[in-house]
Amino acid sequence: MFTCRNQSCGADWSLADVVIKNEGQGLLFRCPMCGARNYVERHESDDGEVSYEQVVDIKPYGLQ
């Protein structure tokens, strides 16, 4: 579960709701509601299972 870091938005999203991509400054997803960039970290377990963890110490930017 991810939470949009745009304080005026704050929408919750599951991994299936968002598109995670790298726009050059790390992995992020854009909030489908407000467009804010929300950073995530990619984790891969020993058996190759990929998961994403939201980075909460970077404020979103590029609000649209």
Ligand SMILES: [Zn+2]
């Ligand atoms: Zn949002």
